[in-house]
Amino acid sequence: MRHTLSVLVENEPGVLSRVAGLFSGRGFNIESLNVAPTLEQGISLMTIVTDGEEQIIEQIIKQLRKLISVIKVVDMNEIKCVDREMVLLKVNAMEQYRAEVLRIVDIFRCKVVDVSPSELTLEATGDRGKISALIQLLHRFGIKEIARTGSVTMRRSMQVD
Amino acid sequence: MKHKGSQILLESMIKEGVDTIFGFPGGAVLDIYHQIPNYPLRHILTRHEQGAVHAADGYARATGRTGVALVTSGPGATNTVTGIATAYLDSVPLVVFTGQVPTKLIGNDAFQEVDIVGITRPCTKHNYLVKDVRDLAKTIKEAFYVARSGRPGPVLVDLPKDVMADACQFSYPERIAMRSYNPHYEPNLKQVRKASSLLKKAKRPVIFAGGGVIASNAHEELTWMARTLQIPVTTSMMGLGGFPGNDPLWLGMLGMHGTYVANMGINNCDLLISVGVRFDDRVTGKLESFAPEAKLVHIDIDPTSIRKNVSVDVPIVADCRLALQSLRTEVEKLLESEDLSTRYAPWREKLMAWNQAQPLCCPEGGDRIKPQAVVQKLYEITQGEAIVTTEVGQNQMWATQFYRFHQPRTWISSGGLGTMGYGFPAAIGAQIAFPDKLVLDIAGDGSIQMNSQELATAVSYGLPVKIIILNNGYLGMVRQWQELFYDRNYCSTCMHHNPDFVRLAQAYGAEGYRVERMEDLDQVLRQALESKQTTIVDVVVEQEENVYPMVPAGAGLSEMLLV
Ligand SMILES: Cc1ncc(C[n+]2csc(CCOP(=O)(O)OP(=O)(O)O)c2C)c(N)n1
Numbered sequence: 196m197r198h199t200l201s202v203l204v205e206n207e208p209g210v211l212s213r214v215a216g217l218f219s220g221r222g223f224n225i226e227s228l229n230v231a232p233t234l235e236q237g238i239s240l241m242t243i244v245t246d247g248e249e250q251i252i253e254q255i256i257k258q259l260r261k262l263i264s265v266i267k268v269v270d271m272n273e274i275k276c277v278d279r280e281m282v283l284l285k286v287n288a289m290e291q292y293r294a295e296v297l298r299i300v301d302i303f304r305c306k307v308v309d310v311s312p313s314e315l316t317l318e319a320t321g322d323r324g325k326i327s328a329l330i331q332l333l334h335r336f337g338i339k340e341i342a343r344t345g346s347v348t349m350r351r352s353m354q355v356d
Numbered sequence: 357m358k359h360k361g362s363q364i365l366l367e368s369m370i371k372e373g374v375d376t377i378f379g380f381p382g383g384a385v386l387d388i389y390h391q392i393p394n395y396p397l398r399h400i401l402t403r404h405e406q407g408a409v410h411a412a413d414g415y416a417r418a419t420g421r422t423g424v425a426l427v428t429s430g431p432g433a434t435n436t437v438t439g440i441a442t443a444y445l446d447s448v449p450l451v452v453f454t455g456q457v458p459t460k461l462i463g464n465d466a467f468q469e470v471d472i473v474g475i476t477r478p479c480t481k482h483n484y485l486v487k488d489v490r491d492l493a494k495t496i497k498e499a500f501y502v503a504r505s506g507r508p509g510p511v512l513v514d515l516p517k518d519v520m521a522d523a524c525q526f527s528y529p530e531r532i533a534m535r536s537y538n539p540h541y542e543p544n545l546k547q548v549r550k551a552s553s554l555l556k557k558a559k560r561p562v563i564f565a566g567g568g569v570i571a572s573n574a575h576e577e578l579t580w581m582a583r584t585l586q587i588p589v590t591t592s593m594m595g596l597g598g599f600p601g602n603d604p605l606w607l608g609m610l611g612m613h614g615t616y617v618a619n620m621g622i623n624n625c626d627l628l629i630s631v632g633v634r635f636d637d638r639v640t641g642k643l644e645s646f647a648p649e650a651k652l653v654h655i656d657i658d659p660t661s662i663r664k665n666v667s668v669d670v671p672i673v674a675d676c677r678l679a680l681q682s683l684r685t686e687v688e689k690l691l692e693s694e695d696l697s698t699r700y701a702p703w704r705e706k707l708m709a710w711n712q713a714q715p716l717c718c719p720e721g722g723d724r725i726k727p728q729a730v731v732q733k734l735y736e737i738t739q740g741e742a743i744v745t746t747e748v749g750q751n752q753m754w755a756t757q758f759y760r761f762h763q764p765r766t767w768i769s770s771g772g773l774g775t776m777g778y779g780f781p782a783a784i785g786a787q788i789a790f791p792d793k794l795v796l797d798i799a800g801d802g803s804i805q806m807n808s809q810e811l812a813t814a815v816s817y818g819l820p821v822k823i824i825i826l827n828n829g830y831l832g833m834v835r836q837w838q839e840l841f842y843d844r845n846y847c848s849t850c851m852h853h854n855p856d857f858v859r860l861a862q863a864y865g866a867e868g869y870r871v872e873r874m875e876d877l878d879q880v881l882r883q884a885l886e887s888k889q890t891t892i893v894d895v896v897v898e899q900e901e902n903v904y905p906m907v908p909a910g911a912g913l914s915e916m917l918l919v
Contacts, residue, residue, distance in 0.1 A: 205536055208485070213477060220478045250663065257660040263482040263502060266536040 227345025287337035382428020384455025409439025414782025430468030445772025481509030506539030543674035567594030568632015586697035601760030645912030747803030777806025
C-alpha cells in the first residue's frame, strides 16, 4: 500500500543522501520525495511517498527513526491530512484544441503560466487523484513535457471523521 | 588561550577516557601526530589501516570500552572500510578519525582526497565532516556518545587538515543535547508482564541469547533467569560467552553449524525468549519453518531488529539488562505460586536425549590431525581461561563448537560480516587491553594471510598473541561448499604456495612451531601457550575435513546434515 511519510530532519549536508541511501540500500522504493526548510531554524521537512507491504513500511519507519539526523517520522496514512502536489504541463494547444484545453483549465482551476501559438503551459495543484485526472484528460491533445513535485502533506487541524 | 584543532582533538579524547589509539599516519594527519607525544595517549602503529580498525574493534570487544582508530585521508581512509563495516554489523562501539584534505580543496579531486563520509554512510552508525574548528569539540563529544549509547556502532569523524591547524578557544561540552537521538533503555512494563505470563503457560521454553546480552552486560541476569527457572539456553555466534558454556543448561550454538540439540530445541519449543539477537539468516535457516510452534518474546534495544525477519508475539524494545531485571521481578512473583522448573523438567529430559543421540564430537581416524581435536586441546589446556579470536571459515566454526566460553568478552569473532583477516589484529587489540591474559587467534591458512603483516605490530609491542593455524591447505569453508553443493569442483580454493608459516614468524622476530602428528600436539601447544612471545603454531590438519552438523543455506533447522 502507498504510504506518505512526513519526516523532520536536521538541515545539514548529506541528510538527503542518508535518507535516500537508506531506501536504496535496503531495496525500498521511493515514489516521490520533497524537501524544504521549515519555520524552525535548522530543520527541514521531507515528504516521502513510498509503497510496500505493511511489514516493509514498518521497517522503513523504524529505520528512518534510527537515523541520527532524523528528528521525527509521522505516517500520514494514520491521520487525516491535506495532501497536495503541483504539476507544470506543456500541452499541445493548436488553434482547433485551444478552447477545449482552456475549458479544462477552467474546470480544474489551473493557471496558464506560459503561452505560444502552439503550446500552453499550465500550472495545477491538487491531490494526486486530481492531478492524475487532469493528466489523463490532457493526454489526447498531446502533453509535451511534464514536471511534478510529488506530494506535500500536512495534518488537518481537526481530526474528525 | 587558543588551542589548535589537533590539540582539541587529543584533549577531547582524554576527556572521553581514551588511553589507546590504533593508527597509521599520513600527510593529512601530521598535525595530529605532531601533538600525540604531548598527551598521555598510547598510539599503536599497525602495518595496515584495516589492522588498526580491527585492533581497535578487538580492544572494544574485549573491554567493553570504545575503540579508537586514527588514519590519514584517501587510501588510509578507504582501507578502514572493511574494519568499519565489520564493527557495524556486530554493533561494536568505535570512533574512527580520518584525515581529510583542506576544506578549500574538498570536492576538487585533490591529492589523496576521497569522500569517506559518503563511502561510509551505509556502514557507520553516524558520521561527520568537521568543517570548522569551533565545531570540533562538540562533534567529538557527540561521536563518542553516539558510538557507545543505544545499540553501539562505529562512528567516523573526518578531519580536514586546515581544521586541525586552525585554532580556537577550547571548552569541552559537559552535556549532550541531540534533539534527534534519544536511545530508549527502559522496558515497557506491560510487555514484560506479557512475557512472564507466557512463561507461566509454557511447557517447552528455550532462551536464545545474542550479542546484545554481551553488549549490555546482561549475562548475570540471563544466567540467573535460566538457572532459576531451569530453562535451556542456546546462543547465536555473537552470544557465545553470554551464558557459561559448561552449564548443564547450555545447548550449544544455534544455526547453520549449531548443535543438533539447539536446533531441535528451537524446532520444538513452545516459547522462545530471544534476547539481543537479530535473527540472521545463518541462525534461522528457512524462515517459514523457524520455531514453528513457539510464541516469541523478543528483547532488543534496536526497534528495527524487531519483526525484521520473524514475527514476534511480545516485542520489548529496551536495554537487554534492564529488560531482564524487570522480567526477574515478574518471575519472582510467578515463583511464589509455582515452581516452574519442575514443569519444564520433561522438556529438559527430552533435550538431553536429543543431545545424547547426536552430540558434537571430534571425528577419529585418518593419518592427519583433526582440526576439531586442536580446538578441543586448546580448551583442555586453557580451561576456557583465554580470550579467543578467530578468523573466518571452518576454523571459526570449529572454535564455536569445540571451545567453551564461560565469560562474556572472551569470544571475539567477526559474526555479521564474516571478515577474513579480522582475528589476528583483533587479538592484538585484546592483548593490548589485557597484557597478562592469554590471547589466541584460531586461524585458517587462508585468512591469516589477509593481515599477517600485523606480525610486525605484535612483535614490536611485545605482544604474546598466539596464532594457531588450522592448516588444511584450502580455503576450507568454501571448499566444503564446493564439495557438498558444486560437484567437488575445487576451483580456486586450494592454497598452493602457502608460505612456510614457521619461517614467516621467524622473519618477523616471532616464534614459530609446526605440528604434523597428533602425538606432538599437546606438548607443542603447551610450549607455545607458555611462551612470552608472539607465536605461530602451524598445525597441519586433515585437508578435507568438514564442519558438521550443517543446515544447508535456505533449509529449515530440522533439515541438518549430521556427518
Ligand atoms: C575478506 C573475505 N573474503 C572472502 C570470504 C569468503 N570466505 C569465507 S570462508 C573462506 C575460507 C577461509 O579459508 P581459511 O582461512 O583457510 O579457513 P578454513 O575455512 O580453511 O578454516 C572464504 C574465502 C570472506 N569471508 N572474507
